[in-house]
Amino acid sequence: MGARGGPTLERVPSERPVGVVTRGTTNPNRLRRCDRWLLGPEAARLRRAGPDPVVVDLGYGASPVTTVELAARLRTLRPDVRVVGVEIDPERVAAARPLEGPGLRFVRGGFEVPVPGGGRPLVVRAFNVLRQYDEAEVPAAWAAVVDRLAPGGLLVDGTCDEVGRLAAWVAVTADGPGSLTLSWRLRGLERPGVVAERLPKALIHRNVPGEGVHALLTALDDAFARQSALASFGMRQRFVAAVRAVRDAGWPVLGGPSRWRLGELTVAWDAVAPGGSATTGGDAGHQGP
Template sequence: MGAAVVGQVTRGTTGTNRLRRVDRWIARHPALRRADDPLVIDLGFGASAVTTLELHARLRRERADVQVRGLEIDADRVARAQEQLAASGVTGVSFGRGGFEIPLPAGRRPVIVRAMNVLRQYDEAAVTDAWRRMAGRLAPGGVLVEGTCDEIGRVMTWAQVSADTVPQTLTLSLRLAGLERPSIAAERLPKALIHHNVPGERVHAFFAALDREWERAAVQSPFGPVVRWRTALGAMAQSGWELRDRARWRLGEVTVPWSAVAPS
């Protein structure tokens, strides 16, 4: 008998372009670019193959030899995805049954595991073990990308976790047009953080500072939301917040070290 599948069946909600923001971030990640074996896992792809196929299409623009494998606990979802794959004619993508244990043949190890909207239905106490299992399957230098988003992918957050299960960064990615407050992302924080958005916690202080600078930058609104966003983030950086990947601010992103938002 094969190894037991580890995890719970997710709600399976998915949709076209829902994960575009995290996909483009993964596509530019050094781990993918430098990998000898560019294997990427889409864990918990849901009721349709669409986001796995989209992930492959976006990554192959950077690595033509990338391979993406979608894993699901529900056998019916796997069968449906395989049918969709056959109809698409796409190569470099496969689907199989699996959970946090990430079963792979011949001892292969993925360079990236994308696990979006998977842990949100779990208790916070289960996060550490889930991270340990997933990150433990990574190739050296690989990363686990774990987070959540709204139903249409306009508000998204994710944690980057290293192969030794150390969380490294938190990234927010927002549709800036029509954005009222950046703290809307607090509703979509990874499970490891979402219950810590309360006074006295680092992540709460981060969102308070981000909202405050967004409001102060309202005078830049006539020049567009991207200018307003950059102005707000520039002010945060000047006040002492360590904000990374400045070149990606124009995309509505901001990345901070995990230590800046980690639970007390």
């Protein structure tokens, strides 16, 4: 689904999947942080959906393990969920099909997001897919996927490291991108700014002075450093205090301590959008809860 050597999202005949093959790197539990978020802040979206909601794992890679895990986790909330793994590489699809069962299918496809039997997905999770595209292609990819969503649907465009200790994702709906979530494994964390290397494609090149995401990570690192005295009480307490300080400084932090204690921070997209505020979230006209 991603690319090497200049991928494109140009229109192609409808019988061909839209996109190109990614490296396919994956590992068990790599996307657990995003799955936990879908079952946390996004649980209401799943609960209020009609019967048999469809969730798509777009570009699941060389192994279907993250798709299988997604299905198992979502069934704890919606036993009737239908999970579809979509991959552009036919060999990957063929290798995954022996794992199919009730509510779990694997199909060949790309950004056109095919759903067996028809219907539109409520959620599309696309991790480490757009990372390999050009930044200029991100809006077209978002638009293509969002156009396939069910009413009230959600695209999650994210990136994470090889074992899922660092992750970041953008929540995109028909209204456009709404939030950026950053997630860390707190044990052994030296500074929150290390997540910069895992920012989604829309932001990875924007971590420079003058951009909102750079200002956010700088503010978070500074707050984390100032809370060093709390390290003796545990990394969780130190991180929560740092996020609270960032929120109190005016950054539009969404959610509260129950998410921060998990090593998770979500901010409104306007504060970090490319070309947006370059000092504090308060400059974007937002206040945290």
